[in-house]
Amino acid sequence: MSEKSKLIQGRTGPWEIVLGLEIHAQVASNSKLFSGAAVGFGAGPNEQVALVDAAMPGMLPVINRHCVEQAVRAGLGLNAQINLWSRFDRKNYFYPDLPQGYQISQFKDPIVGEGVVEVERDDGTTFIVGVERLHLEQDAGKSIHDLDPNFTYVDLNRAGTALMEIVSKPDMRSSEEAASYVKKIRTILRYLGACDGDMEKGNLRADVNVSVRRPGAELGTRCEIKNVNSYRYIQQAIEYEARRQIEILEDGGSIHQETRLFDPTKIETRSMRSKEEAHDYRYFPDPDLLPLVLDPAWVQSIKDSLPELPDPKRKRFESQYGLSHYDAGVLVADQARAAFYEQAAAGRDAKLVANWTVNNLLGRLAENGGDIETSPIPPEDIAGLVKLIEDGVISSKIAKEVFDHMWAGEGAPAQVVEKFGLVQITDTGAIEASIDKIMAANPDKVEAAKERPQALGWFVGQVMRDTGGKANPAAVNEILKVKLGL
Amino acid sequence: MAIDAATVRKVARLARIREPEERLEPLAQELNTIISWIEQLEEVDTDGVEPMTSVVAVALPLRDDVVTEGGDTRRILSNAPKSADGFFIVPKVVE
Incomplete structure (x- = not known):
């Protein structure tokens, strides 16, 4: 200012x-x-x-x-x-x-x-x-x-x-x-x-x-x-x-x-x-x-018994976990939030955990007038969700759906994924079948994509829709490029 | 330092002591006499002497943070001219 x-x-x-x-x-x-x-x-x-x-x-x-x-x-x-x-x-x-x-x-x-x-x-x-x-x-x-x-x-x-x-x-x-x-x-x-x-x-x-x-x-x-x-x-x-x-x-x-x-x-x-x-x-x-x-x-x-105070904790979060100044600030504003985050981030992609904690969890809690103490999701489940993303079991997009189920009390992320059949499709056979179907139904788009490779995005969208968002986007892209000869 | 009737009026008001107008001047004279006795003490050289904070040279005792009193509303209220439902009741204070 x-x-x-x-x-x-x-x-x-x-x-x-x-x-x-x-x-x-x-x-x-x-x-x-x-x-x-x-x-x-x-x-x-x-x-x-x-x-x-x-x-x-x-x-x-x-x-x-x-x-x-x-x-x-x-x-x-x-x-x-x-x-x-x-x-x-x-x-x-x-x-x-x-x-x-x-x-x-x-x-x-x-x-x-x-x-x-x-x-x-x-x-x-x-x-x-x-x-x-x-x-x-x-x-x-x-x-x-x-x-x-x-x-x-x-x-x-x-x-x-x-x-x-x-x-x-x-x-x-x-x-x-x-x-x-x-x-x-x-x-x-x-x-x-x-x-x-x-x-x-x-x-x-x-x-x-x-x-x-x-x-x-x-x-x-x-x-x-x-x-x-x-x-x-x-x-x-x-x-x-x-x-x-x-x-x-x-x-x-x-x-x-x-x-x-x-x-x-x-x-x-x-x-x-x-x-x-x-x-x-x-x-x-x-x-x-x-x-x-x-x-x-x-x-x-x-003096010797003082806890780590917000200013040094924020600096540590920035250097130790590579967080943005903003995210670190949000997390250290409350000791319970910071503790929650550190518990969830242990051994995981720390920035990804921060994203899920700050943008999704704290955002959702604030909408409902709560804070971390009233979170229906424990830190180990945020960690579990991030692990599923890291392991390629679910995409970030599906993760949002998993999060909604976790919020609704449907259990730990792995259970949610199983219960609602949200596992990412990495099976190339299934993806290929979907692509073949879409290409057959849209010969004009196939021609267009050969002229204009940017049109590839339209096919990715169709495949994702066809598979309920569960297809691994990287795999879809790769297979599409081969099939379209790009 | 001299005290006049206006000062006496103000101090009496702050201390909630009612003094009739004709008493203010005599009180001012009395107080001035007392203050002039105190002023005599200023003749003593106190350079380098720590102000005395207590007549006994001991440190302030500290107690542990435990609840040892309370729950005795009846006794607390026993001297109150007016009370009800556990409250002291006083003339309306307008804010």
């Missing part, structure tokens, strides 16, 4: 969007950040609440080692500085789903400092996004406003769940870039097992900072759009907000820094005036918690 095409044309000239994201990723853990209450979805209201989470007087927070470890893993996965000394602060505000009256967060001394992430755009070009920091903090509870016209219902099950907040630098310039960045962060966190990345459940959500400026000018005033939880909403919110700001500026107005809410039904952002005063959070170190000091040997052991 060229620099120019990212600009938005206003009435008075071009504008550039500047975007920074704060991603909140829920740590995949059994229990909460500072209490032994369970983390999970689907429990009854207030069933997963410890006395610490409900802010009962005299209760003290004790940090979860696993959550600290996941933050370190995430930091390493983002190529970031791990701070061996960090500290927790209180972020003070009042809201009914925040019983403490403050959120325990990390303000001045976060556990993870600066890092970098390489992100790919849809067109295959890449850009770099700087990570400002990653810190650990508590999630709030849940307020339900629609159960009663006069009251708000509060469920504290989510209160105290560990979140990693990943703050980017303002390095993105279009809504597509922002969505690509979130996808990349999600992939990395899922590889690490630090967060399950389930956006529908809100386990990964983003606050988007949007500002606009004339190309090359100083940064404009930004607005923060809270809690956007899908790629599509992120893009829609940014598009709407940038347009809104440009309209104001072109009318001679100025942008007022504020927190805004995205309304997915109206596809617009609107001001959250109630949050304005709350912006004075009066952070101070939490006296209930000592500084978090990490042993360098522990950090090293975490």
